[in-house]
Amino acid sequence: MNKCRRSAEFNRKTRETEVSVSLKLDESGDISIDTGIPFLDHMLESFAKHSRLSLRIKARGDLEVDEHHTVEDVAITLGKALAAALGDRRGIRRFGSAVVPMDDAVAICGVDLSGRGYFNFEGKTGDVKGVRGENFEHFFDTLCRNSGINVYLNVRGKNSHHIMESAFKAFALAFREARTVEGDEIPSTKGSLD
Ligand SMILES: [Mn+2]
Numbered sequence: 548m549n550k551c552r553r554s555a556e557f558n559r560k561t562r563e564t565e566v567s568v569s570l571k572l573d574e575s576g577d578i579s580i581d582t583g584i585p586f587l588d589h590m591l592e593s594f595a596k597h598s599r600l601s602l603r604i605k606a607r608g609d610l611e612v613d614e615h616h617t618v619e620d621v622a623i624t625l626g627k628a629l630a631a632a633l634g635d636r637r638g639i640r641r642f643g644s645a646v647v648p649m650d651d652a653v654a655i656c657g658v659d660l661s662g663r664g665y666f667n668f669e670g671k672t673g674d675v676k677g678v679r680g681e682n683f684e685h686f687f688d689t690l691c692r693n694s695g696i697n698v699y700l701n702v703r704g705k706n707s708h709h710i711m712e713s714a715f716k717a718f719a720l721a722f723r724e725a726r727t728v729e730g731d732e733i734p735s736t737k738g739s740l741d
């Protein structure tokens with residue numbers, strides 16, 4: 548695959564939210580995240596930084612209802628952009644894994660860019676300001692289903708901010724490894740990952 552083509556832009560507008568995502572898988576450093584939820588911005592900046600990609604996200608949602616629609620729709624739009632940027636997934640390493648501690652917390656993450664979206668979650672987290680624990684889990688589940696990425700995530704710890712941040716960092720490192728281009732073949736005995 549031509550490396551410079553691994554980029555995507557995706558816009559999505561509904562009566563609940565408006566989200567735009569632009570990302571470049573093979574270019575790092577251009578990071579700008581504004582979802583209207585500062586903690587989600589913090590998590591997505593961490594994801595972009597540690598997976599070494601360029602990511603711009605602008606979202607406006609009905610936060611007067613609660614954060615659910617915005618969290619979900621950012622995950623849908625980012626997921627579709629990731630799928631588009633990955634393309635036919637030719638030449639990628641496909642698998643990646645990481646263990647990331649953060650003080651009292653730790654996250655273990657395995658990624659398979661299989662084309663089949665599935666989120667396998669163990670552990671639990673409480674709420675932080677702007678993102679309840681149930682919506683943290685919902686973010687990853689939605690991201691996986693919309694990107695065709697299979698993620699195993701196991702978290703434990705005491706501080707919910709640390710738990711969620713270690714999870715985003717572990718996902719970032721595992722994803723960075725998995726998306727690395729190392730050959731020309733589609734890494735599947737079936738010959739297809741899309
Ligand atoms: Mn933090």
